[in-house]
Amino acid sequence: MTSLIELLNWFDDKDKVLVSLSGGVDSALVAYAANKKLGKNAIAVTADYKTLSSEELDSAKSVAHEIGITHSIIEYSELENENFVKNDNKRCFYCRDELSTELIKLSDSLKINTIVDGTQSDDMGDYRPGIDALHRNGIRSPLLEVKFTKENVRKIAKNVGLSIYDKPSNSCLASRIPWGQRVTAEKLARIELSEKIIKQKIGVQQVRVRDINGLARIEVELDKLTLLDDVKTKNEIFSKLKMIGFSKVEINPNGYVSGSLNVILEN
Template sequence: MHDLGRLAIALSGGVDSTLLAAVARRCLGRDHVLALHVQGPFIAGDESTRAAAWAAAADITLVTVTVDMLANESIRCNDPERCYHCKKRLMTTLLAIARNAGFPLLADGMNLDDPGDYRPGIRAADELGVRHPLFDTGWAKADIRRGALALNLPNHDAPAAACLASRIPAGMAVDADKLRAVDAGEEALLALGFRGARLRHYGDLAKIEVDPGDLETAFARREALLRAMRELGFRSVALDLAGYRRGAVNGASADDASDTKHPL
């Protein structure tokens, strides 16, 4: 990493980019690292809070950027390439800020496990020359968690997070109301004890995915789950019997996952 010189890092608040920023701070020094965090309706509110708190504690310069992704029709329409359009706009904005601040390189937290999923956003980042130091080092998620634990990072065991729009199936338009419902719904799931759970937004239907080990608890808390989701405006609530799967709605429609939904 020493050969990267002055490095800007897209800091989401997740363990991958947090570890990258921590290592960069140690290797390059405070004045040679700039963390850039995007806030907006696509990002869960607690992620922005965590990112700001950690950067301050780690003595890393953080610039928080507000980007209105919903202003872009290609993103709002939510076709299978939404992630490409979103990442292209996001990284273009961050690159301009970084270079204006004297940081010619921008890096993200992509790791060895990421390309196996359907991620057109990776293509957009590559087209812009965004660096992937963790991937280039050959680190997978398990390596990153071990490294984060060794550095006593507070999110070393935090569940994987993702853009809130990833909870809305391709072909269903993305809007601020849906994103707020997803964010509030996942906060409610966390409050009920379901760590790392997902709320998939299918219009009037909320599909809940919890860790497979939490399925029995979800059945036991059926009434609380129904109440929480209906307070957010959902008419129907379903529990996915397969449990949480990474990338469950990538390029999928509501019908694609219907055989594992259990009505609550």
């Protein structure tokens, strides 16, 4: 298994680094290693680009405090980027290309030459144009370069005491909207609120509410589907989701599958 020493050694020849901290365990481990190796010369930054859930933003703030790394928040709105809003199959590319621009802007102002993120080996198995955009812009991925897998990340994060070592993977709220259907502030708001409602009601950590032309498709992990079997619980959830703007609600019997909306649907 790849070791923490290898990750720490990656930073040996770096004077300063800027860590793109998303709120997940992968970038948290990178921030931990950078801070351990470089101290005050490691700075974490989280982009609040208006498609990041408040839960993820709070997670990033919390883990930065836990690590003790200097943490900055940059704000801009992806909803002002028409390439992103039109939501074609390069949405993630446009998202990460814009993020790269903002990170480079900040790193230049801080006179930092190296920007890093939390991409690891397992991320390379799916269609990930966002990763391509980051790497084209010179963003480095220490976990990928030293061949960390998600399993490695979680084990080492647990060993060093990071509280989010077992935090489920997440993605931006726009990923709940099928390609070909425009991303709007209204859709993002009802998706975020719906997922909070379901998490609170049935106590799950991993949930997706797919917004398909106003239809809410609820996805939880297969072994948690039985939590939605209770008629009263299901009716309460369905009723609340309709109250916040969904025209219809259904449960995906196949459970949660990453990238399940990576298809083009007509508007």
